[in-house]
Amino acid sequence: MSQYVKSTDGSYELPHLGALEAESAHIFREVAATFERPVLLFSGGKDSVVMLHLAAKAFWPAPPPFPVLHIDTGHNFDEVITYRDQTVARLGLRLVVGRVQDDIDAGRVVEATGPRTSRNRLQTTTLLRSIQEGSFDAVFGGARRDEEKARAKERVFSFRDEYGQWDPRSQRPELWHLYNGRHRAGEHIRVFPLSNWTELDIWSYVAAEGIELPPLYYAHRRPVVQRDGMLLAYTRFLELLDGEQPYDATVRFRTVGDATCTGCVESTAATPGEVVAEVATARVTERGATRADDRISEAGMEDRKREGYF
Numbered sequence: 001m002s003q004y005v006k007s008t009d010g011s012y013e014l015p016h017l018g019a020l021e022a023e024s025a026h027i028f029r030e031v032a033a034t035f036e037r038p039v040l041l042f043s044g045g046k047d048s049v050v051m052l053h054l055a056a057k058a059f060w061p062a063p064p065p066f067p068v069l070h071i072d073t074g075h076n077f078d079e080v081i082t083y084r085d086q087t088v089a090r091l092g093l094r095l096v097v098g099r100v101q102d103d104i105d106a107g108r109v110v111e112a113t114g115p116r117t118s119r120n121r122l123q124t125t126t127l128l129r130s131i132q133e134g135s136f137d138a139v140f141g142g143a144r145r146d147e148e149k150a151r152a153k154e155r156v157f158s159f160r161d162e163y164g165q166w167d168p169r170s171q172r173p174e175l176w177h178l179y180n181g182r183h184r185a186g187e188h189i190r191v192f193p194l195s196n197w198t199e200l201d202i203w204s205y206v207a208a209e210g211i212e213l214p215p216l217y218y219a220h221r222r223p224v225v226q227r228d229g230m231l232l233a234y235t236r237f238l239e240l241l242d243g244e245q246p247y248d249a250t251v252r253f254r255t256v257g258d259a260t261c262t263g264c265v266e267s268t269a270a271t272p273g274e275v276v277a278e279v280a281t282a283r284v285t286e287r288g289a290t291r292a293d294d295r296i297s298e299a300g301m302e303d304r305k306r307e308g309y310f
Helices: 016-034 046-059 078-091 100-105 120-134 199-209 272-280 286-290 300-307
Strands: 038-041 068-072 095-099 138-140 157-160 188-191 220-227 230-233 247-252 263-266
Touching (some): 016 199, 038 046, 046 078, 068 078, 068 100, 068 120, 078 095, 095 120, 199 272, 230 247
Parallel strands (some): 068 095, 138 188
Antiparallel strands (some): 230 263
């Protein structure tokens, strides 16, 4: 991908996707050179898939020099878990799974009940526990600045204190792509190699590189429920409200998370090229359009990030 092209003035420059790829590779190598125990968050969602693909290219022909971590709510789409396991096996990676159910069983978190509840917010406790148990000092995440206004505040190297919490006022400057990973024992850095990518960039790269994604990202027929202006997949995890009636629709997912709070959109886009064309005309980000957990309040994401969420 990162091949130089000749411009009209005779000089050579990287195309847009090549420049993004080169920047991400630089970030991966910088972390590998300066941190002792990095880990990559891998859920099987499109951003984490692209992030893992970039990591594999950055260190080829050696495998990525770190394990992958999945925070499992227990309410995941079956197709995504299958894809996660197949990808980890294909690349020969070590998979670490932090299970929200373990924290529920241990009494560290309390699961709410009812048709509008989700385990999504409970992930923070499981994430922080998994980071502590693994002694991870750098954690790669697939967040992008274009997704949501709180994520737009993030640096590439996002400092987290000994409690795993984020304070936007304590972040470090990153002039000239110089990253400051200094931290004390117990603190860690969240690293975002896709910070400068957009949803359109992700899909253009998926198309250009021929990256396989879970089938949920392409148009398929499934039962859905209309709720709060969103289409939610009708799965064994979704409790119906009074008057709700599931019906079949042709949909795809723009983002994939907990099945109880991740919506889908009606679509006939069945190939990466068709999705690129669809995303190019979208005027709402994928989280704004299809994530019920971001609609808790105006500052819903920022509040969770301060607690330790990504």
